[in-house]
Amino acid sequence: MIPRTVFSSDHEDFRQTSRRFIEEEIMPHHERWEAQQHVDRAIWNRAGELGMLNMSMPEEYGGSGDRLFSVVQMEELARAGATGIGWPLHSEIVAHYINNFGSKEQKAHWLPKMASGETVTAIAMTEPGTGSDLQGVKTRAVADGDDYVINGSKIFITNGYLCDLAVVVVKTGDTGEGAKDISLILVEADREGFSKGKPLKKVGMHAQDTCELFFENVRVPKANLLGREGMGFVMLMQELAWERLIIAITSIAGAEAVLEKTIEYTRSRKVFGKPVASFQNTRFKLAELKTELAIGRTFVDRCLEQVTKKKLGVDDAAMAKYWTSDLMCKVIDECVQLHGGYGYMMEYPVAKAWIDARAQRIYGGTNEIMKELIARTL
Numbered sequence: 001m002i003p004r005t006v007f008s009s010d011h012e013d014f015r016q017t018s019r020r021f022i023e024e025e026i027m028p029h030h031e032r033w034e035a036q037q038h039v040d041r042a043i044w045n046r047a048g049e050l051g052m053l054n055m056s057m058p059e060e061y062g063g064s065g066d067r068l069f070s071v072v073q074m075e076e077l078a079r080a081g082a083t084g085i086g087w088p089l090h091s092e093i094v095a096h097y098i099n100n101f102g103s104k105e106q107k108a109h110w111l112p113k114m115a116s117g118e119t120v121t122a123i124a125m126t127e128p129g130t131g132s133d134l135q136g137v138k139t140r141a142v143a144d145g146d147d148y149v150i151n152g153s154k155i156f157i158t159n160g161y162l163c164d165l166a167v168v169v170v171k172t173g174d175t176g177e178g179a180k181d182i183s184l185i186l187v188e189a190d191r192e193g194f195s196k197g198k199p200l201k202k203v204g205m206h207a208q209d210t211c212e213l214f215f216e217n218v219r220v221p222k223a224n225l226l227g228r229e230g231m232g233f234v235m236l237m238q239e240l241a242w243e244r245l246i247i248a249i250t251s252i253a254g255a256e257a258v259l260e261k262t263i264e265y266t267r268s269r270k271v272f273g274k275p276v277a278s279f280q281n282t283r284f285k286l287a288e289l290k291t292e293l294a295i296g297r298t299f300v301d302r303c304l305e306q307v308t309k310k311k312l313g314v315d316d317a318a319m320a321k322y323w324t325s326d327l328m329c330k331v332i333d334e335c336v337q338l339h340g341g342y343g344y345m346m347e348y349p350v351a352k353a354w355i356d357a358r359a360q361r362i363y364g365g366t367n368e369i370m371k372e373l374i375a376r377t378l
Helices: 009-036 041-049 067-080 087-101 104-116 232-268 280-308 314-344 349-361 367-375
Strands: 121-124 140-144 147-158 165-171 182-188 194-196 210-221
Touching: 009 041, 009 067, 041 104, 067 087, 067 232, 067 280, 087 104, 087 121, 087 165, 087 182, 087 232, 121 147, 140 165, 147 165, 147 182, 165 210, 165 232, 182 210, 182 232, 232 280, 232 314, 232 349, 280 314, 314 349, 314 367
Parallel strands: 121 165
Antiparallel strands: 140 147, 147 210, 165 182, 194 210
16 A cells, blocks of 8 residues: 555644544444434543644644644544544534634633633524525524624534534625635624524434524624624635545545455355355455545645645545445445445444445535536636
8 A cells, every 4th residue: 555644743643642532432332322313522521631632723722733632533533433423523624614714702711611621612504495505594593782783593513412612604784795705703602692503313323413593682792703794705615625634534444444444354254154254246346446546545645735834625525435435335345245244233343334434415505516616617
C-alpha cells in the first residue's frame, strides 16, 4: 500500500490513544446508546477532560491549532463504527463557524466551553420542506429593537437533542435574492420558545441524537448574530467544503474497517470444506474492493493536503464526498454478501455498518447536489 504522508508521528501516537479511548470508554456503551437514541452527556464531558474536543481551534480557546488531530479522531470513530458520537460536527463544523466568523466576545465565551464539553453544539440548517436548498429556508428572524425574534423549525439536526447552543440558519431579509437574505444566529437552547422534539427514529445511526428543533417567538439579542446580516449563505459556502470532506474521510475509514473484518471472516468461514477466501470469486472481489479503497484513500489524503494549505476547492470536496460515500455503500454491500446469511444478522458488525452507511450519501448535501456543484465547474 502507498504510505500515508499527511500525518506526523505525533498524529499516529494520538491515533493509538484515540483508539484505546474509543475501545474502552465508547464501544462498551454504544449498544445502550442505540437503544436510548443518544449518547450519555457524560461522554462529552469526558472527551473535554482529555482534550479531545475542538482540537483544531487556537490554543487560546483550548485547542492545538492542528486540524489533522481531529481527522485522526474521525477516522478512529469510523473504524470502530461509533456512529453515535457527534464530536466532528461540534468540533470541526460549529467551532469553525464561530472561530472564523464570530466576534471576539463570541469566541471567548463559547469556544472554551465547547472544548471542555460544558457546551454541546449543533448547526440547524435543514427544514422539513427545503432539504439541501439552503436558500429556500422559511425560518425567519425579525428585528425588534436590540433583538431578533425567531420563528420556524428545523429537522434532521445532529446533536439537536443534547445541544446547549445551535447555529441557526435564518432568513433576515426580503430582497428576493435568496442568498442575500440568509443569516446565521447563535441560539441558546434554554431560551424561551426554543424546544426540541424527541430523537427521530432513523434507519441506522441509532445512537446519534437527531431531532427536530422548534422556534416560537424566540427572542435573542442582535449580539448573537454570527458575522454580518445577509452574509450567512456566503459563510455556509465557505465551510461546507470541509463538512463534505469530513464525510469523505469517514466514508473511506469506515469502509476500510469493514473490508478488514470481512477478509478475516472469509479466511475463517468454511464452505464445502474450504475457507470462503480460497474461492476465486472471493479473492477477486476482495482485490477489487481493496483497489478502489486505495484509490479513494489517495484522493482524500490529497484533499487533506489541500486543507492544510487552505486551498480545498468546492468541486474537489463535492467529488470526494459523492464518490467515497457511494464507494462506502458499495464496499459494505459486497462485504454483506461475502458474509452470506450472517451478513444480515445485527450481531455482526457488517450488518450495522450497512445500515449506518446509507446516510453518508444524503447528509452534507445529497450526492445528486454534489454532482450539480461539480457540473457547474465544467
